[in-house]
Amino acid sequence: MAGTTHGEGRLRPPFPPWLTKTLTTLATVAATIIGLLFVTFMIGRVMPIDPVLAVIGERATQEQYDQTFRDLGLDQPLLMQFWIYVSDVLQGDLGKSIRTGQKVTTDIARVFPATLELASLGTLFGVVLGVPLGVVAAVRRGSWIDHLARFVGLIGYSMPIFWLGLVGLLVFYGILGWVAGPGRLGIFYQGVVEPITGLLLVDSALRGEWTVFRDAFSHIILPASLLGYYSLAYISRMTRSFMLEQLGSEYVTTARVKGLGEWQVVWGHAFRNIRIQLVTVIALAYANLLEGSVLTEIIFAWPGLGQYITTSLLANDMNSVLGGTIVIGTIFVAINIFSDLLYRFFDPRSK
Amino acid sequence: MSTSQGLRDWLLSEEPTSRRQARFAAWYKGWLTLRSNTLAMLGLFVLAFLVLAAIFAPLLASHDPFAQELGQRLLAPGEDGHLFGTDSLGRDIYSRLLYGARISIYIVLLVVMVAPVVGLIVGTVAGYAGGWVDVLLMRVTDIFLAFPRLILALAFVAALGAGIENAVLAISLTAWPPYARIARAETLTIRNTDFIHGIKLQGAGPVRIVTRHIWPLCISSLVIRVTLDMAGIILTAAGLGFLGLGAQPPSPEWGAMISEGRKYILDYWWVATIPGIAIFAISLAFNLLGDGLRDVLDPKEDNA
Numbered sequence: 001m002a003g004t005t006h007g008e009g010r011l012r013p014p015f016p017p018w019l020t021k022t023l024t025t026l027a028t029v030a031a032t033i034i035g036l037l038f039v040t041f042m043i044g045r046v047m048p049i050d051p052v053l054a055v056i057g058e059r060a061t062q063e064q065y066d067q068t069f070r071d072l073g074l075d076q077p078l079l080m081q082f083w084i085y086v087s088d089v090l091q092g093d094l095g096k097s098i099r100t101g102q103k104v105t106t107d108i109a110r111v112f113p114a115t116l117e118l119a120s121l122g123t124l125f126g127v128v129l130g131v132p133l134g135v136v137a138a139v140r141r142g143s144w145i146d147h148l149a150r151f152v153g154l155i156g157y158s159m160p161i162f163w164l165g166l167v168g169l170l171v172f173y174g175i176l177g178w179v180a181g182p183g184r185l186g187i188f189y190q191g192v193v194e195p196i197t198g199l200l201l202v203d204s205a206l207r208g209e210w211t212v213f214r215d216a217f218s219h220i221i222l223p224a225s226l227l228g229y230y231s232l233a234y235i236s237r238m239t240r241s242f243m244l245e246q247l248g249s250e251y252v253t254t255a256r257v258k259g260l261g262e263w264q265v266v267w268g269h270a271f272r273n274i275r276i277q278l279v280t281v282i283a284l285a286y287a288n289l290l291e292g293s294v295l296t297e298i299i300f301a302w303p304g305l306g307q308y309i310t311t312s313l314l315a316n317d318m319n320s321v322l323g324g325t326i327v328i329g330t331i332f333v334a335i336n337i338f339s340d341l342l343y344r345f346f347d348p349r350s351k
Numbered sequence: 352m353s354t355s356q357g358l359r360d361w362l363l364s365e366e367p368t369s370r371r372q373a374r375f376a377a378w379y380k381g382w383l384t385l386r387s388n389t390l391a392m393l394g395l396f397v398l399a400f401l402v403l404a405a406i407f408a409p410l411l412a413s414h415d416p417f418a419q420e421l422g423q424r425l426l427a428p429g430e431d432g433h434l435f436g437t438d439s440l441g442r443d444i445y446s447r448l449l450y451g452a453r454i455s456i457y458i459v460l461l462v463v464m465v466a467p468v469v470g471l472i473v474g475t476v477a478g479y480a481g482g483w484v485d486v487l488l489m490r491v492t493d494i495f496l497a498f499p500r501l502i503l504a505l506a507f508v509a510a511l512g513a514g515i516e517n518a519v520l521a522i523s524l525t526a527w528p529p530y531a532r533i534a535r536a537e538t539l540t541i542r543n544t545d546f547i548h549g550i551k552l553q554g555a556g557p558v559r560i561v562t563r564h565i566w567p568l569c570i571s572s573l574v575i576r577v578t579l580d581m582a583g584i585i586l587t588a589a590g591l592g593f594l595g596l597g598a599q600p601p602s603p604e605w606g607a608m609i610s611e612g613r614k615y616i617l618d619y620w621w622v623a624t625i626p627g628i629a630i631f632a633i634s635l636a637f638n639l640l641g642d643g644l645r646d647v648l649d650p651k652e653d654n655a
Binding site: 028031032035036039040043044154155157158159160161162163164166167169170173174287290291292294295298299309310313314316318321322324325328329332333336 | 491493497499500501503505506507509510582583586589590593594595596609613616617620623624626627630631634635637638639
């Protein structure tokens with residue numbers, strides 16, 4: 001890479017730059033994940049619930065209690081307990097859910113596709129509408145469309161998502177009847193489609209069950225557009241400010257002086273240069289939606305990860321709550337690192 | 352009239368004669384800029400209204416916010432002297448909103464007392480000390496920054512038990528990292544300036560430099576950030592209340608009120624809708640004011 005040619009006379013670093021970079025990134029990922037596990041571990045330890053009683057129940061004898069106490073490693077020093085915890089989690093063991101009686105990983109694998117489907121469709125809406133809105137708002141700065149974009153953003157930043165969901169249900173389901181109500185699928189269609197990916201829209205389309213597809217679509221459209229609206233607010237705002245930066249730079253003036261058409265200047269030059277920044281913003285918006293879907297899932301009785309975490313929480317089922325937190329946290333970290341890497345590798349200025 | 356004119360002249364004087372005059376003059380000029388921003392003033396007005404409503408809630412309320420009257424349940428707005436109607440237990444929604452404003456202000460104040468302060472301390476210490484202290488503190492900050500906020504707050508509340516104070520603590524624990532980043536960035540630019548070197552030569556120690564000379568200069572960027580964050584904090588608190596993890600019934604917290612009205616949304620829309628409008632108004636007001644403050648206090652940033 002470029003790093004080998006310049007820097008004559010300077011002390012050469014012991015490793016090639018790409019290796020250092022990769023190692024730093026890996027160390028960061030590891031530190032963040034360990035930090036996440038440390039926090040969930042501590043939360044699990046300060047809980048007012050006795051972890052032993054949670055496993056064996058109130059009626060166990062003292063002997064059973066002591067046995068489980070040792071089995072859970074609670075007689076070990078705290079640092080050792082953390083070590084056991086980390087190695088369990090790294091082997092994919094998040095413990096057992098008290099509420100469902102199944103492994104937390106099994107539970108999460110069951111509910112996760114619903115969240116993934118919702119967040120993906122939401123992000124799709126946000127990108128398809130938000131990016132053009134942001135670009136046009138920047139190009140026609142100060143026009144009505146710019147004000148509209150700002151207004152849309154402000155509302156999105158200020159509206160409680162669970163409330164907007166309720167109002168949406170009231171208007172589009174209760175009054176207008178345009179969409180289906182809460183849930184992921186009507187009762188008639190449940191179990192009709194054999195799962196392939198777990199994403200109902202994809203599965204029903206692949207199996208050619210178009211009535212199921214239509215029903216699933218009418219269920220997902222409202223929560224997905226709602227989440228989409230929130231990511232639209234964020235994406236359009238960032239797109240606008242990236243575009244403004246580009247449009248104010250000299251190469252754009254040069255392109256205009258050369259007599260290029262406005263379309264060519266905006267999309268062919270300015271937009272090309274914000275693509276990487278945009279991808280990182282979209283990745284972050286996606287991560288936020290995975291988290292933001294918690295409240296939305298409650299409103300729409302959506303059987304996803306958010307609902308799973310909340311229901312477990314109210315049932316004092318800590319393994320499931322912490323397991324869900326670890327999964328979402330890890331995805332969050334992964335997306336963050338991914339966007340960071342993307343930026344570093346594709347933006348020539350950061351080399 | 353003449354005294355106010357005199358005051359104005361004193362404030363706008365080109366040659367302030369004392370430190371206090373210069374400081375007041377700067378504030379006054381900032382106020383003049385802010386006043387010309389209609390939307391920011393609207394935000395300020397709404398917030399002032401909220402504070403007044405909270406203070407005078409006992410005078411303004413038409414009913415006891417906790418009094419249940421089952422014969423009067425789920426009345427529509429305007430019926431029987433209930434301005435915004437009643438909820439499923441016959442409690443007056445208007446009066447509950449007023450008392451709920453107190454809870455919102457309480458939450459806002461508590462978070463403001465914790466998150467920015469922690470962030471300020473961590474950020475300035477990291478920035479000023481440098482070296483491994485900086486690396487360590489910023490790594491911890493990054494770890495917290497990479498966490499999903501609401502989920503982490505959920506887990507914290509689950510561990511500590513539901514309730515307003517715990518919700519606030521959970522929100523603060525997840526809210527401080529951005530402040531630490533800002534404070535560190537400010538410290539890095541300030542710490543190599545001539546005036547800091549000058550103070551150092553006068554014999555000031557690191558504690559004095561950080562607390563007396565660096566902190567005051569970080570305040571304005573933190574204030575902007577706090578105001579803009581407030582909306583998010585209010586929304587998170589309301590979300591926790593909605594999930595039943597924040598304020599507990601019969602507390603008239605707005606998120607919890609929405610949660611109570613949720614069951615009746617299709618038939619009695621006002622029970623859940625009206626508290627939502629209140630939350631929306633407050634967080635919109637904070638966003639508008641924050642945008643305006645950014646224009647005043649931080650003119651270098653483009654108002655995007």
